[in-house]
Amino acid sequence: VVAVEKNRNARLEEKNAQILKAKKIAEASNRAKSRFLCDMSHEIRTPMNAVIGFTDLLLETELTDLQVEYVRTIQQSGIALLSIINDIVDLSKIESGELDFEAIPFDPELLAYDVCNLVKPKTIDKPVELLCRIDDHLPAMVKGDPLRFRQVLTNLLDNAQKFTDAGEIELSLQLADQKKKGVKLQASIRDTGIGIPFAKQKSIFEPFRQSERNTARKYGGSGLGLSICRKIARMMGGNVWMESSKRKGSTFHFSAWLEKSEKLPDPQLMPVTCVGKRILVVDDNRTNLEILDRILTAAGMVPTTTHRSEKALSILEAALQDATPFQLCMADIRMPHLDGYAVAEQIRSAESRLSKIPLIALSNSPNRDAKRCEKAGFNGFLSKPVRRKKLFQMIDRILQQNNRPGDDTKISPKKIHTQYSVREELKHAIKILLAEDNPVNQRLTEIMLKNAGYKVTVVGDGTEAVDTFIADPENFDLIFMDIQMPEMDGKEATEKIRGKGFTQIPIIAMTAHAMAEDKKLCVDAGMNGYITKPIKRETVFAEIKKYVYRETVA
Amino acid sequence: MNIQRWGKKIGISEKEYRELLMLFLESGSADIALLRKALESGNAQQVARCAHTLNGAAGNLGLDQIHEKAKRIESAANLNSLGTVSEDLFSLKKLFDEISETLEEGP
Numbered sequence: 067v068v069a070v071e072k073n074r075n076a077r078l079e080e081k082n083a084q085i086l087k088a089k090k091i092a093e094a095s096n097r098a099k100s101r102f103l104c105d106m107s108h109e110i111r112t113p114m115n116a117v118i119g120f121t122d123l124l125l126e127t128e129l130t131d132l133q134v135e136y137v138r139t140i141q142q143s144g145i146a147l148l149s150i151i152n153d154i155v156d157l158s159k160i161e162s163g164e165l166d167f168e169a170i171p172f173d174p175e176l177l178a179y180d181v182c183n184l185v186k187p188k189t190i191d192k193p194v195e196l197l198c199r200i201d202d203h204l205p206a207m208v209k210g211d212p213l214r215f216r217q218v219l220t221n222l223l224d225n226a227q228k229f230t231d232a233g234e235i236e237l238s239l240q241l242a243d244q245k246k247k248g249v250k251l252q253a254s255i256r257d258t259g260i261g262i263p264f265a266k267q268k269s270i271f272e273p274f275r276q277s278e279r280n281t282a283r284k285y286g287g288s289g290l291g292l293s294i295c296r297k298i299a300r301m302m303g304g305n306v307w308m309e310s311s312k313r314k315g316s317t318f319h320f321s322a323w324l325e326k327s328e329k330l331p332d333p334q335l336m337p338v339t340c341v342g343k344r345i346l347v348v349d350d351n352r353t354n355l356e357i358l359d360r361i362l363t364a365a366g367m368v369p370t371t372t373h374r375s376e377k378a379l380s381i382l383e384a385a386l387q388d389a390t391p392f393q394l395c396m397a398d399i400r401m402p403h404l405d406g407y408a409v410a411e412q413i414r415s416a417e418s419r420l421s422k423i424p425l426i427a428l429s430n431s432p433n434r435d436a437k438r439c440e441k442a443g444f445n446g447f448l449s450k451p452v453r454r455k456k457l458f459q460m461i462d463r464i465l466q467q468n469n470r471p472g473d474d475t476k477i478s479p480k481k482i483h484t485q486y487s488v489r490e491e492l493k494h495a496i497k498i499l500l501a502e503d504n505p506v507n508q509r510l511t512e513i514m515l516k517n518a519g520y521k522v523t524v525v526g527d528g529t530e531a532v533d534t535f536i537a538d539p540e541n542f543d544l545i546f547m548d549i550q551m552p553e554m555d556g557k558e559a560t561e562k563i564r565g566k567g568f569t570q571i572p573i574i575a576m577t578a579h580a581m582a583e584d585k586k587l588c589v590d591a592g593m594n595g596y597i598t599k600p601i602k603r604e605t606v607f608a609e610i611k612k613y614v615y616r617e618t619v620a
Numbered sequence: 621m622n623i624q625r626w627g628k629k630i631g632i633s634e635k636e637y638r639e640l641l642m643l644f645l646e647s648g649s650a651d652i653a654l655l656r657k658a659l660e661s662g663n664a665q666q667v668a669r670c671a672h673t674l675n676g677a678a679g680n681l682g683l684d685q686i687h688e689k690a691k692r693i694e695s696a697a698n699l700n701s702l703g704t705v706s707e708d709l710f711s712l713k714k715l716f717d718e719i720s721e722t723l724e725e726g727p
Contacts, residue, residue, distance in 0.1 A: 123625060506644045506677035513636050550672075578676050600679035603631045 100162030198451035201240035261489035501531035528554030541581025564592035572613035668697035
């Protein structure tokens with residue numbers, strides 16, 4: 067009996083070993099498959115970029131209408147293919163455990179508005195209002211991976227846009243929970259689109275699934291987006307889930323745990339000009355009125371809102387008669403019955419005590435409406451969804467201009483304030499130190515930055531970079547540092563600067579190598595971020611924005 | 621080669637792009653001279669370094685052909701196989717001449 071038992075045990079152990087071995091092989095081959103997918107996708111991406119880039123150039127040549135149509139189709143298909151490939155790269159990275167998460171400070175509010183601005187152009191030709199609601203308790207800074215956070219938000223908001231033909235889409239971002247070291251943020255994306263039947267609500271989170279067979283045909287997409295979003299969210303300690311009813315649209319929720327950031331933005335004092343001011347807000351969308359009402363009230367202003375534009379003038383008149391006149395009026399451009407232009411014209415041709423009130427236009431398509439706004443008599447111009455800080459900056463500027471001594475009888479109608487001009491002024495204040503040895507790259511980066519309105523100081527190697535910075539540290543807001551330089555390279559220069567106690571100045575590496583190890587070397591040396599060559603305008607500006615804008619503007 | 625269009629591709633004006641091309645020809649010719657010298661003395665490391673500089677600058681200016689050639693030289697030199705380098709160096713030189721001809725044609 068003992069012998070039989072022993073024999074059986076031995077056989078069992080052998081089986082176990084075999085199973086374990088098979089499991090290891092399976093896991094290894096699965097990883098190899100994922101890596102292969104990842105590598106291949108990367109290889110496909112490069113020529114795809116060329117295809118898309120050259121169709122861009124082709125579109126600038128002289129083409130017949132039919133040819134333009136063909137080229138557009140090539141381009142759109144190229145972009146669609148590229149986004150599918152990007153999804154596959156992400157999914158295979160997740161499966162092979164290669165998805166890295168960064169831990170860098172970022173401003174979640176700024177990120178939310180950025181995502182809105184990215185998706186907004188796609189809603190402009192539909193009767194869809196894009197709204198953004200920020201929780202008053204949202205931390206000004208958190209630490210985590212802004213790119214991944216942004217990826218999930220963009221995906222969900224883009225979905226909402228795809229499936230909503232009319233009504234509104236609202237992105238709200240709030241603080242859901244907090245612990246000693248971390249904060250849990252929750253974003254909810256609510257739309258008034260086609261909705262998702264209950265039976266399909268589970269399966270849409272599985273890879274390659276969409277709610278209907280013909281969804282892909284009609285709306286495009288790989289069917290990978292939601293499953294990637296959920297995986298990323300779970301890797302951030304949160305989740306992605308949804309509620310929906312067939313007619314009322316859907317709400318997708320995304321939660322994630324992020325670290326609290328020890329880095330706090332500069333304290334922003336509320337402009338005194340704004341406090342206690344009476345402001346009339348006119349917009350047909352009630353959700354937006356509610357959001358603006360909250361923002362203005364929280365900032366110490368006294369807003370009154372109305373969704374009936376035809377009543378705007380009488381409200382202003384009544385307030386004047388009660389000796390509690392409004393100091394400013396904001397009006398949406400796109401409204402039924404009486405649109406924003408008409409409201410402005412009504413006010414401007416009213417009696418003299420009313421007609422001088424400063425007016426701010428709220429618009430969905432700034433480029434399209436700017437000229438007409440100026441003509442209709444608006445003093446300022448904001449694109450929706452409106453960012454709190456931008457709103458305050460503009461109100462402050464317009465009220466100050468209106469109060470200027472000797473100028474109080476008439477508002478200068480000549481120059482309309484746009485977000486752009488406010489932003490431009492801030493840009494000029496940003497000073498950048500650029501360390502790069504190659505004369506071509508040096509000049510190219512300098513031209514790009516100067517054209518964009520930044521102040522640039524150029525140095526040719528690491529030693530010069532350290533000396534120039536230390537001689538006048540107050541004079542720089544950001545450093546771009548080439549990694550490979552003769553004499554002293556970028557890493558050493560960064561270590562020197564950090565070693566002298568300058569821990570705050572953001573230093574961005576510029577490198578030809580895109581490998582994770584290189585990145586690690588940069589981080590270890592004390593750099594805040596890095597961009598890979600060839601240098602692209604968009605990446606350079608995005609990087610500047612990440613480190614400098616949020617401190618000056620946000 | 622349409623200078624205006626290439627400048628536009630990387631987001632700068634024609635005038636600025638011309639200036640950058642001049643700079644590139646100047647510094648690039650020096651790099652090519654260095655590269656040739658390194659090739660003659662069989663110094664693969666130095667060949668790779670020069671090719672890397674060229675490759676980076678050309679990439680930034682959207683000069684894809686030069687970028688590709690320089691990249692090939694760099695990879696070959698990194699593998700210590702300098703056999704094909706002189707051929708690529710020759711086509712590099714020709715590409716440089718093309719740019720300088722285009723520049724001479726003026727706007």
